[in-house]
Amino acid sequence: MAWKTTLTVFLLLGVAIRLDAATIIHAGRLINGHDGKLHSEMSLVIDDGKIVSIDQGYAQGGAGDSVIDLKDCTVTPGWMDMHTHLMSEFHAKVYSDKFFMNEADYALRSTVYAERTLMAGFTTVRDLGDNGVNSVSLRKAIDAGWIVGPRIFTSGKSLATTGGHADPTNGLKGDFRRDAGPVEGVVNGPDDARKAVRQRYKDGADLIKLTATGGVLSLAANGQNPQFSEDELQVIVDTAKDYGMTVAVHAHGTEGMKRAVLAGVDSIEHGTYMTDEVMQLMKERGTYLVPTISAGIWVAEKSQVDGFFPDIVRPKAAAIGPVARQMFARAVKGGVKIAFGTDSGVSPHGENAQEFQWMVEGGMAPMRAIQCATLEAARLLKIDDRLGTLEPGKLADVVAVTGNPIEDITATRDVVFVMKEGVVYRKP
Secondary structure (H helix, E strand, O other): OOOOOOEEEEEEOOEEEEEEOOEEEEEEEEEOOOOOOEEEEEEEEEEOOEEEEEEEOOOOOOOOOEEEEEEEEEEEEOEEEEEEOOOOOOOOOHHHHHHOOOHHHHHHHHHHHHHHHHHOOEEEEEEOOOOOOHHHHHHHHHHHOOOOOOEEEEOOOOEEEOOOOOOOOOOOOHHHOOOOOHHHOEEOOHHHHHHHHHHHHHHOOOOEEEEOEOOOOOOOOOOOOEOOOHHHHHHHHHHHHHOOOOEEEEEOOHHHHHHHHHHOOOEEEEOOOOOHHHHHHHHHHOOEEEOOHHHHHHHHHHOOOOOOOOOOOHHHHHHHHHHHHHHHHHHHHHOOOEOOOOOEOOEOOOOOOHHHHHHHHOOOOHHHHHHHOOHHHHHHHOOOOOOOOOOOOOEOOEEEEEOOOOOOHHHHHOEEEEEEOOEEEEOO
């Protein structure tokens, strides 16, 4: 059987090798992402970055075709993390970085985090908040092939209110204090809100991220209070829709969550103190929860280390972990739509797959957890017509792990193969 000739690029030990051949993957076990089944002994044929066919048995192909042997592995669609921050990674002195690092420093460091993320099996991510330029430039560099990393959908700078969770001037004193405005992502009133969304569009963002409540790691006492008024939220959602942008909302406290859901946002990030009422509203409106359990557990652990967090942050961090896990278990039982997200950049980059374990421990079936990082994430991004499942005609984003994650979800931490849009970046 001969397949149409295409150009496949393998990156092996940093050396690009060009093969004029179709690519055939022999998968011992295969999860296609859409039917909830584990299939055995399957072949995927990849041509020009897309899946041509998926067939039972191990196809031999024709002369010159490249066959990748994953018979001892479980093959899945490329995973998607709906909440990352590729610009940074939290450490004990992170609050002072901005006084010593230039934009170029952040950009160069973020290339390391991007590659780690891809090699961990995450071929697509949402980047939900940076300095306003880093993730847009990072996305362009990856798309251009200058550096290796996942496909990025970015919000650019998160939107906040004065003193809110994403106000970049929080905690600054003296000459560093200023009255930030919409260009910097700080909103006070509907007119500011409208301008801030349009500024993100101008900056090259793909979506909008706002902080509807206080946060754990911001230099402010309250991590739960609502921080946007109802009219501000509605203007943001309406303006974002005008520009074809979805809206992701950081929210820990109940009232801020409720206002955001009623305004019509697409996802609630974290959702820590979510009530049954909010869950019902989310189900009625189809709002996704992106739970980020990993971040909650990580900050709770670090809160036990003297001096790791500022005093104003430490009690918030100590409280969040157990509550986040309890909320997730309730959301699973309550039937809320869930998409996979870690908040990596708080927790370390490259360890994103740890979230699968926390999700399963929270009562979610392993197959469903994988679908949250594939099909459901693609639906949230509104790209499920081309990604999120392994089907003919879709882009060839493919990940393989040793072992069987349906039997042991920790197998997701042993990634041995990564393909993004037909290009192999990691191979056993």
